[in-house]
Amino acid sequence: MRLDLAHIQRWIQPGSRVLDLGCGNGEFLQLLQENLQVKGLGLEIDPQDITESISRGLNIIEQDLDKGLSNFPDQSFDTVVMAHALQAVHYPDRVLDEMLRIGRQCVVTFPNFGHWRCRMYLGTHGRMPVSESMPYSWYASPNIHFCTVADFEQLCREKGIQILERDMVGSTNRKSLLATFWPNLFATTAIYHITR
C-alpha cells in the first residue's frame, strides 16, 4: 500500500459514497470498502486495471478523465479521491473544479516536483528528472502537468479552494519533520484534503 493511500483513509467517513478517479487496479477502493464499508465507484481507462478491479468486486466505469465528468450530478458523492493522477490529466484545474462540484470534499495526492532531488537533478544535469518514482523519459511520460506543493496551494488560493488538511510524505516514505515543515523542498508526495 502506497503511503499516500493509507493516509487518505482517516478522512473518509464509514459508509460514505466515494468516487475514485483513476482508480488503477482498485486496490485502494477495495481497502476502503473492506475497512470503511464505503459505497465506492472507480473510474479507469486501463483495460487490465478495469478487469482486475471488477474481479475485486468493485464498480468500475471505463471513463477518460480528460473527456470530462459532466455525467456525474452535483454533490453526488461524499468524497472524490484522485491519487497520483492530477499530473497526468490535460486540464488539472478543470478536473479539480469538477471534483469539487461532484463531491462534498475531495482528496488529491500528487508527486511534488519541488522536491530537492528534482531540483538538484535539473540543476546539475540540466535534464528532466528521472527517478524510481518518476521513471519516464520526458517524451514518453504520462505525467504532463507536474507541479510543486507551492504551485498547488497557489492554485487553491486563486480558485477559492479551502484546504482542510494536508499531509506530506518524505523520501523515506514516512511522515518526516522536514517534509512537514518544508514540504515544497522535502515532500515527495503531497496529500490534500480540500473542499469549497
Added chain:
Amino acid sequence: MNEVDQHFSAKAQASVGVIVPQTAHFDEPIMLACGRELRDYDLVYETYGELNETKSNAVLICHALSGNHHAAGVHNEQDSKPGWWNECIGPGKPIDTNKFFVVSLNNLGGCHGSTGPTSINPETGKPWGPDFPVLRARDWVHSQARLADRLGITYWAAVVGGSLGGMQAMRWSLEYPQRVKHCVTIASAMKLSAQNIAFNEIARQAIIADTGFAKGRYLESGSVPTKGLGLARMVGHITYLSDDAMARKFGRSLRSGTLETGNDDSIEFQVESYLRYQGSQFSESFDANTYILMTRALDYFDLAREYGNDPVVAFSHAKCSFLVLSFSTDWRFSPQRSLEIVNALIAAGRPVSYAEIEANQGHDAFLLPIPRYLDVFSAYMQRVAADF
C-alpha cells in the same frame, strides 16, 4: 492465426455438449401489454449446468432479434453448428456452466418452438400469422418470469442479454426488482434512435412488398416471402457489421470476372455473395411475421416512457447491480447508447460497471470471442457467483 482465432481454438473444446430442448406449456392465460390475452402458450427452452440446492445460481439468457433458445452446445453429435452464444456459455467460459444453471428460451412470438405467428390460433384452427398479438419486451419478461416459477427459480443470480436481449434484461430489473441480483446489458440501448427504427422499417417493407407475403397469410396460401425476408436480413446484416469489418472480410474482391468487364453473373463482388447467402439462409430458418413482430417490439421499447421519460427515475426502481458493455465500432447500438444507460444508473445511485470493448466487428462483436470482452465478462460473472 490472429488473436481472436487463437482464443477461439483454446476455448472451442469447452462445450456444454449435446442439449435436448424442452417445452413448457402454460395453461394460465397471460395478459399482454397490448390489452389482448393469450389463453395458453408454449415456451421452448434449454438449460445448461445444474441448479444448486439453494437455487441461487440461475442465470437467464434473453435473446436478440433473430435469436432463439439454442444458445450453447449442439443438438446431436454430428451437429457442426453450436448455439448462438456458445462463445460465452460453457465450462470455463464467462457464463460458466460449472457454476451457473443457465436457462435460455425462445421468446413468445418466436418461430423456433415457442407459441408465435406460426402456431395454430385455437379460435380459427389456422396459423396465427399476422393476427398474432403485438408484443412488447415486458410481455417477454412476464412470460420468462412464469418459466422461472415453473423451474422453481425465485430469483435470478443474473439476467443477461445483448442488443434486444439487453433491453429485456433491463426491463427485468424494473418489473421484478426482487427477482434479479445482477443485470448484464451488452451492446444495448434504453430506446432505439430514429435511424435505428428506419433500418427496421426498410426490413419490414422488404417483407411486406414480397408478393409471397400475402398480407402475412403465406402459411395458408402456401407461398413463402423468401426474397423479402432475405432482403430484410441483408439490410440488418450490414448494420450489424462495421465498415472496417466488411473491408477486412471482403474488400473489393470480385467473385469472378474482371474489373473491366464485370461479369454476366448477377453476383459480382464477394460482399454481394456473402449478403445473398446470409439472406437466403435466414429466409429458410425464420418466419416473416415473427421478424415483423420482433422488430416492432424493438422499435417500441422505451425503458423510461412510463417513468416520466426519466431513466434515472426508472432505474431508481431497480435493486440489482449492473454490468454494461459496448463495442467501439458498433454503430447500431453505439457506445453512446450504453453510456446513457450507465449515466442514468450512476445518477440513480445503482451499482454499475462499464467497459467499452475495442473491437472492429461492429454490433456482431457481442457474439464473438474477443479476448478483452470475455475477460471483463468473466470477471463480472465470477463476482456474480461469489454473491450466491
